[in-house]
Amino acid sequence: MTPVQPVRGTQSLLGEDADRLAAVVAAFDRVRRLYGFRRVEVPTIEQTAVFARTIGETTDVVSKEMYSFEDRGGESITLRPEFTAGICRAFLSEGWQQHAPLKVATSGSAFRYERPQKGRFREFHQLDAEIIGAAEPQADVELLALADQLLKELGISGTVLKLNTLGDPETRAAWRDALYEHFRQHAGTLSEDSKARLERNPLRILDSKAHEDWPVVDSAPTIDDFLTAAAADFFGAVTAGLDAAGIAWERAPRLVRGLDYYRHTAFEFMTDQLGAQGTVIAGGRYDGLIEALGGPHTPAVGWAAGIERLAMMIDAPQPERPSVVLVPLGERAEHAALSLLAGLRRQGVAADMAYRGNMKKRLSRANAVGAAYALILGDDELDRGEAQLKDLASGEQKAVSLDLIAQALGA
């Protein structure tokens, strides 16, 4: 029989690689509490319409990357390609509206049928933070501050916050029309990719990587020419708030977002350390999303971060090591060790037991798992009510009283 293979684009991780992901989630959980974001859990699967209606039918995510299937009841189900839509669905269907403005955070798997690359997987993991039901620019600032602090606590440097506004719906529509007109007139000089983008999503031409597009992009109308007074004020309040909070940012007038639901603030924390997958945290304001799900008009902001991408940028976390490994020799000693081991662990001492092979094997085991001490229990020692405590770093060894250990554990 040929061995079974993993599904393409999935990961099975052991040791440091797994610890890295856990370290990112742990840091996020710490910071999110400081900012008063409550933990939520949302389903991995949703009705396909939840994503199709919000993310945008024409986006790549919906049109060719979703894991969708019909369940046994004939319903179209989709594995979440992101968190925002599902959280908004829960906001509506679970009565979370009563908590608005609601600050929530979550993390877990997301699924996209893409070509795997470094920092890009078919099952990947995201951190997600959302503020639902807040129209104020302070919400945008708070969310950006959360992301900024998370990166700092992870010890990640060298990221840049790229910030833009996509304006309100009037702004965005007017700008989009002007861009469409501009690019249509220069369609002859555009790259093949951009010609295709012209009808589907003209905004995307702005961040084209094709050199032949650049002159046309440079002469394209900018969002600032179309910003309504209200939209300009809003963006001004966000940038002023960032400055007040001491968060470094850069204006990126051509930054657009692929997903249809974004309005006003759009941002990405970028790095040049991950090749083509340079976006490490990204998000923005999505005031129209909840209406697209059939709910009332509800302003909201949020972001998602790629856990794998962050995990690749942090220093390796310290592996857990037991403080002590018990090394029993003989049947009575095994029994005593089992009792001692349970006591140590109940007291919160990271302890392990080497139960295979001769003393050499057992000590070698204690050393291999990185223990600070080995506690050697033999019948001789047991008869004297003692054990040998060996400091594995220095090699020093001395007798300790089992009664004293028992007393310490009892206290």
Added chain:
RNA sequence: GCGAUCGUAGCUCAGCUGGUUAGAGCAUCGGUUUGUGGUACCGAGGGUCGGGGGUUCAAGUCCCCUCGAUCGCCCCA
């Protein structure tokens, strides 16, 4: 979905222009040391050379297909 590079032991890799039983280091296991690890020495196990087909007297090495990884495009966290 498109283009490029790559795929040899658990891991990192060596195998020159195709030529006898495919190697090393690390890891694992055993021994020197049947109650003393981490250092040292000796030894062992472990490979359908990603898979399939083809060319050839002969293929890890050349050709085709396929699967996977990496890099770029697309897209995105």
